Amino acid sequence: RVEMTTVPSSRGSSLLGIGTQTLQPLASLGRQLPLSLGSHSNSLPQDICCMAADGRLVFAAYGNVFSAFARNKEVVHTFKGHKAEIHLLQPFGDHVISVDTDSVLIIWHIYSEEEYLQLPFDKSVFKISAILHPSTYLNKILLGSEQGSLQLWNVKSNKLLYTFAGWKVGVTALQQAPAVDVVAVGLMSGQVIIHNIKFDETLMKFRQDWGPITSISFRTDGHPVMAAGSPCGHIGLWDLEDKKLINQMRNAHSTAIAGLTFLHREPLLVTNGADNALRIWIFDGPAGEGRASEFLLCQDGTLQSFSTVHEKFNKSLGHGLINKKRVKRKGLQNTMSVRLPPVTEFAAEEARESDWDGIVACHQGKLSCSTWNYQRSTIGAHFLRPAGLKTDSTTATAVDITSCGNFAVIGLSSGAVDVYNMQSGIHRGSFGRDQAHKGSVRGVAVDGLNQLTITAGSEGVLKFWNFKNKVLIHSVSLDSSPNLMLLHRDSGILGLALDDFSISVLDIETRKIVREFSGHQGQINDMTFSPDGRWLISASMDCSIRTWDLPSGCLIDSFLLDSAPLNVTMSPTGDFLATSHVDHLGVYLWSNISLYSVVSLRPLPTDYVPSVVMLPGTCQTQDVELSEETVEPSEEMIEYDSPEQLNEQLVTLSLLPESRWKNLLNLDVIKKKNKPKEPPKVPKSAPFFIPTIPGLVPRYAAPEQNNDPQQSKVVNLGILAQKSDFCLKLEEGLVNNKYEAAVNLLKELGPSGIETELRSLSPDCGGSVGIMKSFLKMIGTMLDRKRDFELAQAYLALFLKVSLRCETALHKSDRTMKTHNRGEGDVRL
Incomplete structure (x- = not known):
């Protein structure tokens, strides 16, 4: 049985809640069909046995305890005090009433979780079976009993106001009618009594021949209709004005009706039953009959998908029918006899699911394999079975779909393996002359390129077939009969x-x-x-x-x-x-x-227990504070410290980002690309009198330019430059032959900083030949230790490039000075 309740909403719509072990408000029903998941509550320790709701909280009982959910998710209040299982709940303003199977009634204050009143009843005289708070009756509740009598109590003054004699039959349901002072009483005899509790008068009686009344509900959209449920799955619809039965919804559920309710001011009836099904019926027919508009939580035999992200993405592909045309032609209401058996194995491929069916399923004891369409969430158009085979003893045992989604390969208990086209359902051939295996087929698989088909038979033979021409390529004898087979296509x-x-x-x-x-x-x-x-x-x-x-x-x-x-x-x-x-x-x-x-992931020992x-579950566990003494280190994890150099014959990289060393040789290109454009220069102001050259033909005199290199104002301050930390570490390396500190300094610098440090090693920029030799020793040390291999290569390449450029500039300067001073006899070597 699935418990159900309607949760009032402040937006004028309703939320439908079902309870198993978690509370699931399914949808906001404001003309929105089909249902979609609204939220999902945290789990309770036991299965929910009854539910109730007001405008703020949802109450769910489990065992002798019940809890209150806020926002349909987390538990905010828990009420403990009953000694027997709770089977009735009734919200009552700032209080909630609970009744257990021992007929002990307790009124609780919701926010303080304290008992306000406790009323024990003698089960032999008055065993509470139903509870109702009549509309406009302040501080009063109406109780129904298995003995047939009813009692009206004032819970504030703790007084019994009136006892209704009843009809000498046990009360099973109480429901407030749309009219004030009028309630509907469901009895064990199948009668529904419309009773005025103000004058203790029976207004009308209805009787169903389907057993006790399980639940009652009234339409509130302007139609005077009452619905009553029964243990055999039928629902009776009664016209309150004409006092007659207007329709019978037979086989609304395959088992007993557990609950039904009309949504407020909507022509929608929501029912649930012991068949674990939830159905919505819409009343839009001319005769007032209801038709099913949505099915959820169906029983075995369905094909469903569950999302690991959120339950609102779950899909149910529904039931499959053996002969859908026959069902439509005969108008069968109870389709249990023509439904497909439960699915035993299925295969799915999404390559062509937008074009045709992408799922093939084997059913228990059936030869035919059904196809399903995931995007449309329906059963497919084809039933795949070999033509001419009418034996009932042969069943489909294994199935697979090719990676292209065009073909399905089905293995039978007779040993045959057939290929079908997924688009048309046409048989496209079989493997082997008569049959692929002597025994039952235990598994079939097709590789990712549609070249090989692998089949496994119960006789203990594994066979490899050519998928295209169905020719046997190779067979392998196994030590034992295979039970199942699985192929990982990628590997x-x-x-x-x-x-x-x-x-x-x-x-x-x-x-x-x-x-x-x-x-x-x-x-x-x-x-x-x-x-x-x-x-x-x-x-x-x-x-x-x-x-x-x-x-x-x-x-x-x-x-x-x-x-x-x-x-x-x-x-x-x-x-x-x-x-x-x-x-x-x-x-x-x-x-x-x-x-x-x-x-x-170390191997487990042979004696591992x-x-x-x-x-796993979703039940909330109590937070347990663990002290530092109780926390023990795990023995399964092995602490492993990687050495600096794994093998002397291998080289180790620094693992620095490539931006630190890969572009060192291209810094000049990068700087040139990143160099901003020069701003426009202001032209020189022309003199008032332009100088001219004396002669017969007057000519303007060109401005004089100073090209004397000896008069350059740029002073070489390399001798006065202060040595950097990197240069100091290189000087220390000449003494102690340790260069780790110098390497670590370079690792912290960016490409521009590294270039600056290497330029400063030359004598013209404040360095010396000794420091340059120390740098080369540092590179040699890095290569000898086979560590930071990529850094050593990059630093050495940049050093040679910078040194070669400086040497070229030095030779050019020497040749210029030699030419300039040749007339004075001064030669500079």
């Missing part, structure tokens, strides 16, 4: 789980077994590869999940669960592992801890 690695509880890994290129793993003590139910193909994760009936490292061939992780895992798969990004378990309805997500912290891990 070409094939995993085989055998019936002897071992795992074999093959390379489809060489068609040889490259790894063998053993250790499971039960049947292997499922396997999955990590996205990069390095890990193989297996789930077994021995309640263990193991992670195998393929490059090293070792077991690197193993843990036990309290319930055997049935399926396991990994997300495309490798951050989540999804599992399903025996006797558990949920899909459980596990985080990949290697993405968030450093994990030592895995620890039992509880299944």
